[in-house]
Amino acid sequence: xxxxxxxxxxxxxxxxxxxxxxxxxxxxxxxxxxxxxxxxxxxxxxxxxxxxxxxxxxxxxxxxxxxxxxxxxxxxxxxxxxxxxxxxxxxxxxxxxxxxxxxxxxxxxxxxxxxx
Amino acid sequence: xxxxxxxxxxxxxxxxxxxxxxxxxxxxxxxxxxxxxxxxxxxxxxxxxxxxxxxxxxxxxxxxxxxxxxxxxxxxxxxxxxxxxxxxxxxxxxxxxxxxxxxxxxxxxxxxxxxxx
Numbered sequence: 001x002x003x004x005x006x007x008x009x010x011x012x013x014x015x016x017x018x019x020x021x022x023x024x025x026x027x028x029x030x031x032x033x034x035x036x037x038x039x040x041x042x043x044x045x046x047x048x049x050x051x052x053x054x055x056x057x058x059x060x061x062x063x064x065x066x067x068x069x070x071x072x073x074x075x076x077x078x079x080x081x082x083x084x085x086x087x088x089x090x091x092x093x094x095x096x097x098x099x100x101x102x103x104x105x106x107x108x109x110x111x112x113x114x115x116x
Numbered sequence: 117x118x119x120x121x122x123x124x125x126x127x128x129x130x131x132x133x134x135x136x137x138x139x140x141x142x143x144x145x146x147x148x149x150x151x152x153x154x155x156x157x158x159x160x161x162x163x164x165x166x167x168x169x170x171x172x173x174x175x176x177x178x179x180x181x182x183x184x185x186x187x188x189x190x191x192x193x194x195x196x197x198x199x200x201x202x203x204x205x206x207x208x209x210x211x212x213x214x215x216x217x218x219x220x221x222x223x224x225x226x227x228x229x230x231x232x233x
Contacts, residue, residue, distance in 0.1 A: 004159075031219055041203055041226035043160070048220060059222070090159050094219060104150065105221060107159025 003027050006091050006108035013081055014116055021076045021111045023091030030096055032074040033105065036060060037088040049074060050096075081115040088112050120208050122224025129196055130232050137227045138190045139206035146208040150221070151180065151191050154203045163204070164191070167211075196231045203228050 003026040013019055025032070034047040035058075045058030049068040063085070064078050074093075078085055092105040122139045129135045139149075150165035166173045166180040166189065173180045177194040193200055206224040 033220075041205075041228070043205065043223040043226075045220060045222075050219075058220070092159070096219070104162040104165070107152075107161065109157065109159050 004091060004093055004106050004108040006089075006111050008111060009109060010112050010114075012114045012116065015080075015082055017081050019078050019081055019113070021089055021091075021113070023074045023076070023108060024072050025074075025093040025106070025108075026072060027093060027095070027106070028071065029093035029106075030071065031094045032068065033092040033094075034058070034064075034066060034074070034076050035090040035092065036062065037090055037110070039087075043090065047076065081113075083115045086113060086115050120206060120222050120224045122206050122227060124227060125225065126228040126230070128230045128232065131197060133196050133231070135193050135196055135200075135229055135231075136190055137204055137206070137229070138188065139208075139224050140186075140188045141208050141222075142187065143208070143210070143222075144187070145210045146222075148209045148211040149180070149182065149189050150207050151178075152205045152207060152223075154205065154226075160205055193229075196229075198231045198233050201229055201231050 005024050007022045030051045032049045035043045036046050037043050044060035046060050046062040047066040049055045055066050064076050088110050090110045091108040094105045120141045127135050151163045152160035153163045154160040164175045164178045168184050179192040182189040204227045207221040209221045
């Protein structure tokens, strides 16, 4: 069982509100990721981090922002939520081997966000 | 092109059947091909993975077949069980690309598998 946690699991919020989705892992992994999962199932990478103070945008453009101040913590923030942000957000982490080869990505249970 | 195309979108088999899920990719730099399994309300979990130096990998009832020249790989589930009912995702990444691209997974569109008792 992977030790990666996401809170809240479900969130219903009104348009214009600021929200932060929390993600924490206790495995000491240096790489962390945020994915957006459409209702039609496909996962899209929106942010990733290779370590503290390192963040990059993913393949899918997102209005959200992330920070990586501590190894174990990778929160995602939406400054002003809109109905188009309604989706499932999945956090993942992985360890790195030398020469860039990675171990598997461990996923959290996800946060289902609904913006009304 | 980073796209990974997965088919079919959904699949229904009887218990004991052998569902096969296929994926095709275009980026020849991909060198790591995992399959993830996702149950409702859960995050995906790694099922099995293959690197392009082998054409087949088997773990229990799950087998990946890999065709490097065709840029295709597939998942076979032997003796499928109702407990295998889940969504399956193929993925690919450039593990040895270096820089900031390694470790990023590109996922297929997913296949909903239903195994009837």
